[in-house]
Amino acid sequence: MPRLDESAAGVYIISVTPFTDDGAIDYPSTDRMIEFYLERGATGLTVLGMMGEAPKLSGAEAIAFSRHVVHRVAGRVPVIVGASSPGFAAMRELSVSVMDDGAAGVMIAPPGTVRTDDAIFGYFRTVAETIGDIPFVLQDFPQASGVQIAPAVIRRIVDALPSCVMLKHEDWPGLNKITYLRDAPNMRRISILTGNGGVFLPEELRRGADGAMTGFAFPEMMSGVLAAHRANDAGRASDIFDAYLPLARYEQQPGPGLAVRKYILAKRGAIASAAQRTPRSTLNAQEIAEVEFLLARQTRRLQEIGA
Amino acid sequence: MPRLDESAAGVYIISVTPFTDDGAIDYPSTDRMIEFYLERGATGLTVLGMMGEAPKLSGAEAIAFSRHVVHRVAGRVPVIVGASSPGFAAMRELSVSVMDDGAAGVMIAPPGTVRTDDAIFGYFRTVAETIGDIPFVLQDFPQASGVQIAPAVIRRIVDALPSCVMLKHEDWPGLNKITYLRDAPNMRRISILTGNGGVFLPEELRRGADGAMTGFAFPEMMSGVLAAHRANDAGRASDIFDAYLPLARYEQQPGPGLAVRKYILAKRGAIASAAQRTPRSTLNAQEIAEVEFLLARQTRRLQEIGA
Amino acid sequence: MPRLDESAAGVYIISVTPFTDDGAIDYPSTDRMIEFYLERGATGLTVLGMMGEAPKLSGAEAIAFSRHVVHRVAGRVPVIVGASSPGFAAMRELSVSVMDDGAAGVMIAPPGTVRTDDAIFGYFRTVAETIGDIPFVLQDFPQASGVQIAPAVIRRIVDALPSCVMLKHEDWPGLNKITYLRDAPNMRRISILTGNGGVFLPEELRRGADGAMTGFAFPEMMSGVLAAHRANDAGRASDIFDAYLPLARYEQQPGPGLAVRKYILAKRGAIASAAQRTPRSTLNAQEIAEVEFLLARQTRRLQEIGA
Amino acid sequence: MPRLDESAAGVYIISVTPFTDDGAIDYPSTDRMIEFYLERGATGLTVLGMMGEAPKLSGAEAIAFSRHVVHRVAGRVPVIVGASSPGFAAMRELSVSVMDDGAAGVMIAPPGTVRTDDAIFGYFRTVAETIGDIPFVLQDFPQASGVQIAPAVIRRIVDALPSCVMLKHEDWPGLNKITYLRDAPNMRRISILTGNGGVFLPEELRRGADGAMTGFAFPEMMSGVLAAHRANDAGRASDIFDAYLPLARYEQQPGPGLAVRKYILAKRGAIASAAQRTPRSTLNAQEIAEVEFLLARQTRRLQEIGA
DSSP: OOOOOTTOOEEEEEOOOOBOTTSOBOHHHHHHHHHHHHHTTOSEEEESSGGGTGGGSOHHHHHHHHHHHHHHHTTSSOEEEEOOOSSHHHHHHHHHHHHHHTOOEEEEOOOTTOOSHHHHHHHHHHHHHHHTTOOEEEEEOHHHHOOOOOHHHHHHHHHHOTTEEEEEEOOSSOHHHHHHHHHOTTOOOOEEEEOGGGTTHHHHHHHTOOEEEEOOSOHHHHHHHHHHHHTTOHHHHHHHHHHHHHHHHHHTSTTHHHHHHHHHHHHTTSSSOOOOOSSOOOOOHHHHHHHHHHHHHHHHHHHHTTO | OOOOOTTOOEEEEEOOOOBOTTSOBOHHHHHHHHHHHHHTTOSEEEESSGGGTGGGSOHHHHHHHHHHHHHHHTTSSOEEEEOOOSSHHHHHHHHHHHHHHTOOEEEEOOOTTOOSHHHHHHHHHHHHHHHTTOOEEEEEOHHHHOOOOOHHHHHHHHHHOTTEEEEEEOOSSOHHHHHHHHHOTTOOOOEEEEOGGGTTHHHHHHHTOOEEEEOOSOHHHHHHHHHHHHTTOHHHHHHHHHHHHHHHHHHTSTTHHHHHHHHHHHHTTSSSOOOOOSSOOOOOHHHHHHHHHHHHHHHHHHHHTTO | OOOOOTTOOEEEEEOOOOBOTTSOBOHHHHHHHHHHHHHTTOSEEEESSGGGTGGGSOHHHHHHHHHHHHHHHTTSSOEEEEOOOSSHHHHHHHHHHHHHHTOOEEEEOOOTTOOSHHHHHHHHHHHHHHHTTOOEEEEEOHHHHOOOOOHHHHHHHHHHOTTEEEEEEOOSSOHHHHHHHHHOTTOOOOEEEEOGGGTTHHHHHHHTOOEEEEOOSOHHHHHHHHHHHHTTOHHHHHHHHHHHHHHHHHHTSTTHHHHHHHHHHHHTTSSSOOOOOSSOOOOOHHHHHHHHHHHHHHHHHHHHTTO | OOOOOTTOOEEEEEOOOOBOTTSOBOHHHHHHHHHHHHHTTOSEEEESSGGGTGGGSOHHHHHHHHHHHHHHHTTSSOEEEEOOOSSHHHHHHHHHHHHHTTOOEEEEOOOTTOOSHHHHHHHHHHHHHHHTTOOEEEEEOHHHHOOOOOHHHHHHHHHHOTTEEEEEEOOSSOHHHHHHHHHOTTOOOOEEEEOGGGTTHHHHHHHTOOEEEEOOSOHHHHHHHHHHHHTTOHHHHHHHHHHHHHHHHHHTSTTHHHHHHHHHHHHTTSSSOOOOOSSOOOOOHHHHHHHHHHHHHHHHHHHHHTO
16 A cells, blocks of 8 residues: 555545444444545545544554554555554554554644643654654644644654654644744645534635545535535535535534544444443434434435535 | 613624724724714624723723713614623622613623533533623634534523623534534523634525624625525525625734724724724735735625625 | 542552653553552653653644553553643644543643733642543642642632642742642642652651652652551651652752653663653763762662661 | 843742631731731742632732732732633733832743643743733743743743743752753843742752742741852751751642641741632541641751751
8 A cells, every 4th residue: 555645635534433323343334434525525534533432442452443444455545544542552552553553643642741832842753753654643732632722733743754744734723823834934845624513614725725624524514615625616615515504513513423423424324323431422313313403404405505 | 771681682893992193992983983883783782801902991081982882872773792801809890880880781701711511511600690780792712712612511501690691602613513403302402602703604604603793894795694594585685795805804814804804994093093002003015905906806896796 | 430539549550651662652661561560559651741752742642652551550550641732722633532542530730821820829729620530630730830839729719710730839948838728728628649759758747648650660669658648657758758869869960860760661671761851961971980880879778778 | 110121039928818707808918918028038929820810819809919910019029920821811901900009020931731832832932922011020840831932942932932031940850950050051041939839949049049039937048048048058058958957848748738838827927827729639637647747856956956
């Protein structure tokens, strides 16, 4: 498999991890879900991300699930594996294993304990030393990690560490960070894919992002917005985006958001069950009614705009 | 002036504080802004909130500005004054002063240092002891305060402190917290107004909120959604909401959000200048272009739906 | 091996994990260190605690190291294994494995994301459900975990979860928390061992703690203070404590503290090398001079008091 | 009065704010306390620091109390006033007022919201712009402020802002930060006084600190250690320090620590009452017994060493 590099672009879906109702990894659903994602425009997959319930898998399960996905995808698109860990031994173990299996790269977020610019840089330098020449994605998600990474620190990491080939951008507010990185003189151009449920995707693309890496249950939103953007049709991009925004906003809620996502994926037939492992969130009747209300409006609005 | 009580409902606008370009409080703009808010459906005003640049005013300025607003409003709607403070002496001083001037109540958020359920409850008990029988709004905004208040703790505060008459709800996710409070058996029914830029307003109203307390630069969104909700027209409420959502989402960004709000208020003629006091955020050319793009689309969409 | 229960008392040493200079686990040093600890009064051992560099071991290494220690100790004292983890799957895997090998129990600290009283209680209830009837130690260390656990919440955990048999107390300030738990009417009496480098040990014992669980490089401090306390000789307990306090204070520093501890253990012959795995702290010349200055004074003072 | 400059050295006592039992500022006690501090070796006073209950004073009270202290000290030693504030208007108002009254400088800690190196530097640049040429002390106390300031950032502040003349160092661990600043080539040499209750004072002085700025209830500890240090008698410095350390450690506890400090100051006759304003900590019977036990031992030990 080709390794991830700075030219990566498009829609990398943050994959959920399907479970059966009794908590086992649901491999048949995994296979179905992969096809679901690819049919709706995914040009890459990211497994074991924050919305992939990674900490709920044992080390052996994480390796087995990643391997299964890589084999099933069979080179059609690159697979990135989330390898953030409180310790470098586990990070290395998982990273080496999944690369041997054919993954394209790994994704790493810093632990909440690193604070100063130097400490953040030092952390990623150690990451690069630990995983060798494995290409990695720097995940910049302060709302979840608690770590504020200044634009100049990202630049410093990119300058010093050639194996850092992509930024998963989900700082908020973060638009000017993208512009900073795109305008930085003499900086190696890395790939920037954006997360946060996609709720700033049109603006992010116009600022210079190369695509999206997020797991909104309608991948066609991200692929549709990106296609219109590439066709220089900002109005069309926003028409599509706006049609999905009320639901994307609802799915972006921390906690219930994953339950919403799995509920919709199950409803759409991508996975058999919305089950999560403990600690789990489940939708109550009011939440289901709210989702269904939003889904019905979304369907109607998409018809109105011919999408 | 009547004091705030549990029956409060409607749209309480979180007012900005207008400044001239050289940093003085702009009282003529303040007067204009008040009429702007009232004409667009505000049924209450809240000054010196987090988006009111309160810490940038000296103690004397805070008292003078609040007094000016109360006098100008002249009893047409209630005025609430933000009185959160690192210390109780300043909180008491401001609260007593503004009530003497005719304010309806004060709003208090806890400092980031209180953590356990008992500590949070104890903090608000001391608030109530400090300000006596002045009615107060409990501001529950964990993303800004760092304090997670469990629903049962809000209930405990309401049960013990009769002067707590309103919840400014802006937890995220927070819909089930509203439901908990509305369904809690034998709990005194307090007013619940919701914040967070209004980006969950339709769902919050259906969960039992009494209205909105937020400062989105189009108060007609909040008043329009509320009117449709009260007319039992959920579809219309969402039509209006959805038309404004792309901009509301953009204005909700921490940091640049206030610059966006003041830019639009100035453009709409409510205030003379978008100036902020230090530390300030200002819009760059890209941000202005993004706002104008969203404004143009919003205008068009509002026409389409006849709003 | 007998399982840990509420009667546990004495000095449980938080063991370091010895490494060779090239980063391998140093098993010969481990054996020597165990005897070193036992000869100086340890009545229990805790491995893979926060000062045991647990996150730097892979899952397989953690299991192998714990097994080695349990086998080497061979039932002379109970062995507790730190099993805190971002996910329940890994926690269960490690816990079950080490108990099969003969450990006496596991120790769990909450992740920084749990905040309210209910969330903290819910976390430990899930812990108990996850590891079944394995006895566990609740580690209460807010300075490291970021989680403030109110005394009433500890009581609630103890009341509801019979497998919680011990509190590792290291809140700061925390003396009144011990008193609360000892005076709580009708509360099951659990074991309380105290951490924090032992720097409040005399007061903690007088408040009702059953001993110490910490890793200060002079275990004879903890065993000496405890013996004098049990002999009702508060003056003697403080004489011994005060002699060690200047060094204990120095070793308690986060970051360099572990390097100080390993430096002294190596100097005392307990382990072959002070090496740490990445991320590591090492002592510079000034720090070594400071430690040696304190060691020389400590030796002299111990002679003066005949200890 | 001369203004504070980089040559400041010695013992600057962090003053408590004396209150009567009914909560008024106790000015007669304030006068007595000033003499108490000066007689025991204080070469400077700092009022309205974190242990001075500053947030519990109204703006007018803070100005009045500072003025009273400055007038009473009457030029015998410099007086520094804590002016940290959530907003720049209040910071400027207090700073200008106390300098007009004859204070030597002000002390500023950053708010918890500033995170990256650039944001921290930017904050202090705005401080310097706000208060003009008033000399200021940068308070570096991460345990209380939540802000980690890298040594290189302090250097950058010192290089850029000539009005920054002193560092109140209380990072923990922080010894190597002092060394960094003392060894930094071509860096303006500022004054470094150390806080944290004085519990690392001997090491800090040997690393290059110019003295202490802390409020331990026995100022003779700080002045005695400093005198011995200046006489190149490290052994004597540590003898004195070690005699006080058990109590200094106990007084350093957050929360009860201030109650301990005021209890001892009242017992020593420096102030009439240990009363605090709300939120207050008070000593229970066990805490009083612990303090008295430590005081008795301290007296005995000081006699033994002839101090």
